[in-house]
Amino acid sequence: xxxxxxxxxxxxxxxxxxxxxxxxxxxxxxxxxxxxxxxxxxxxxxxxxxxxxxxxxxxxxxxxxxxxxxxxxxxxxxxxxxxxxxxxxxxxxxxxxxxxxxxxxxxxxxxxxxxxxxxxxxxxxxxxxxxxxxxxxxxxxxxxxxxxxxxxxxxxxxxxxxxxxxxxxxxxxxxxxxxxxxxxxxxxxxxxxxxxxxxxxxxxxxxxxxxxxxxxxxxxxxxxxxxxxxx
Numbered sequence: 001x002x003x004x005x006x007x008x009x010x011x012x013x014x015x016x017x018x019x020x021x022x023x024x025x026x027x028x029x030x031x032x033x034x035x036x037x038x039x040x041x042x043x044x045x046x047x048x049x050x051x052x053x054x055x056x057x058x059x060x061x062x063x064x065x066x067x068x069x070x071x072x073x074x075x076x077x078x079x080x081x082x083x084x085x086x087x088x089x090x091x092x093x094x095x096x097x098x099x100x101x102x103x104x105x106x107x108x109x110x111x112x113x114x115x116x117x118x119x120x121x122x123x124x125x126x127x128x129x130x131x132x133x134x135x136x137x138x139x140x141x142x143x144x145x146x147x148x149x150x151x152x153x154x155x156x157x158x159x160x161x162x163x164x165x166x167x168x169x170x171x172x173x174x175x176x177x178x179x180x181x182x183x184x185x186x187x188x189x190x191x192x193x194x195x196x197x198x199x200x201x202x203x204x205x206x207x208x209x210x211x212x213x214x215x216x217x218x219x220x221x222x223x224x225x226x227x228x229x230x231x
Contacts, residue, residue: 001026004021006055007020018206018207025199030183031187032204038204038207048079048154059075073150078152079145079153079156080142081141082156084141085141092140095140099146100147108149109146109147117143124136139166139169142158151183156187174186200212203229210228
């Protein structure tokens with residue numbers, strides 16, 4: 001579904017990504033691991049058309065490199081940013097409506113789905129999003145993206161700084177997303193979650209992919225974990 005080949009990305013004159021290659025299959029959950037600053041977030045921003053990049057990015061067989069972010073989104077690729085980017089003065093309900101691509105709900109996800117998965121959002125449905133807790137804002141951001149019915153969703157550091165109970169809710173949501181046939185590319189610090197929900201994993205270091213394999217492969221490779229993941 002997603003094929004990234006020889007991807008280079010830049011912030012001004014700074015060369016951040018150095019020939020990244022990765023794939024995400026139809027209905028597959030793939031995690032992108034690594035320490036802070038190695039280029040994981042830049043990778044998915046480059047795929048989304050949010051940073052200067054060169055190389056090939058194909059989505060469902062179509063080259064999307066060079067498109068604007070809104071054009072990429074309309075192709076069916078969802079993006080959940082690390083900083084959440086909710087609309088603070090709008091209500092929870094209004095934020096969710098903004099995630100829809102049209103005026104009619106006809107995709108995999110409905111407003112009722114969002115409220116069933118996260119009852120807390122239903123309780124806060126008419127509350128301004130800016131007063132929600134960090135965990136509630138993360139739920140809202142994920143659900144807003146799903147309301148656009150993406151075929152693949154890229155999720156950047158969703159569990160960072162959240163309480164264990166909220167992390168568990170998010171883990172269950174990732175499993176539900178994947179169960180409905182939506183592919184996932186997950187940037188995550190918590191190795192345990194990535195190992196549990198992913199079919200494959202990539203590890204990044206210094207702007208390049210330094211490991212690709214299954215969760216079992218990574219569990220068995222202590223050298224990779226020590227050099228590129230452990231603090």
